Amino acid sequence: FVWNTIPSVDILGETRLSAMNRFLEDYDGGLGEGRYVESSLPDLPFGDQEFGLALCSHYLFLYSPHLSGEFHLRSIRELCRVAREVRIFPLLELGTVPSRYLEAVVDTLSEEGYRVSEETVPYEFQRGGNKMMRIRFGK
Numbered sequence: 001f002v003w004n005t006i007p008s009v010d011i012l013g014e015t016r017l018s019a020m021n022r023f024l025e026d027y028d029g030g031l032g033e034g035r036y037v038e039s040s041l042p043d044l045p046f047g048d049q050e051f052g053l054a055l056c057s058h059y060l061f062l063y064s065p066h067l068s069g070e071f072h073l074r075s076i077r078e079l080c081r082v083a084r085e086v087r088i089f090p091l092l093e094l095g096t097v098p099s100r101y102l103e104a105v106v107d108t109l110s111e112e113g114y115r116v117s118e119e120t121v122p123y124e125f126q127r128g129g130n131k132m133m134r135i136r137f138g139k
Contacts (some may be wrong), residue, residue, distance in 0.1 A: 001127060002127055005123065006125060023100070028128055030035075041071075041074075041075035042075040048081055050083070052083065053083055054082060055086075055087050056088045058089070060088050061088060061091050061102065062090060063093075064099045064101055069100075069101045069104060072101045076109065078134065080114065080135055085134065086133075087130040089121065089131075090126055090129035090130075090135075091131045092131075093133065096128050114137055115136045115137070119132055120130050121136075
């Protein structure tokens with residue numbers, strides 16, 4: 001890990017617990033107000049291009065040993081269906097190696113007419129995990 005932003009394991013634990021508690025405190029009210037929608041990839045209950053941006057953080061690619069290549073493709077296509085732009089971060093598996101599905105996903109989406117780019121981001125906690133995928137449809 002890169003300990004620049006988060007200086008210690010103790011602070012990492014505190015940061016993650018704080019984020020979880022903020023979410024849990026907001027959940028019931030947010031659910032009632034429609035800010036949270038129960039769903040799961042690869043099938044989302046939203047209309048085509050309903051959103052300008054879909055973010056996927058620390059799920060796709062990270063858990064490649066547990067999720068199939070087909071699941072990745074179906075999920076990313078679904079995110080592309082509901083949003084004009086999709087960003088996925090990080091592009092590593094848990095063991096700090098690039099996802100085993102990365103190349104095939106990029107090739108397949110590119111063949112289907114998507115513009116796929118890998119971009120460096122300023123945040124890096126998992127060593128080498130400072131890349132995101134940006135996907136948009138068309139030229």
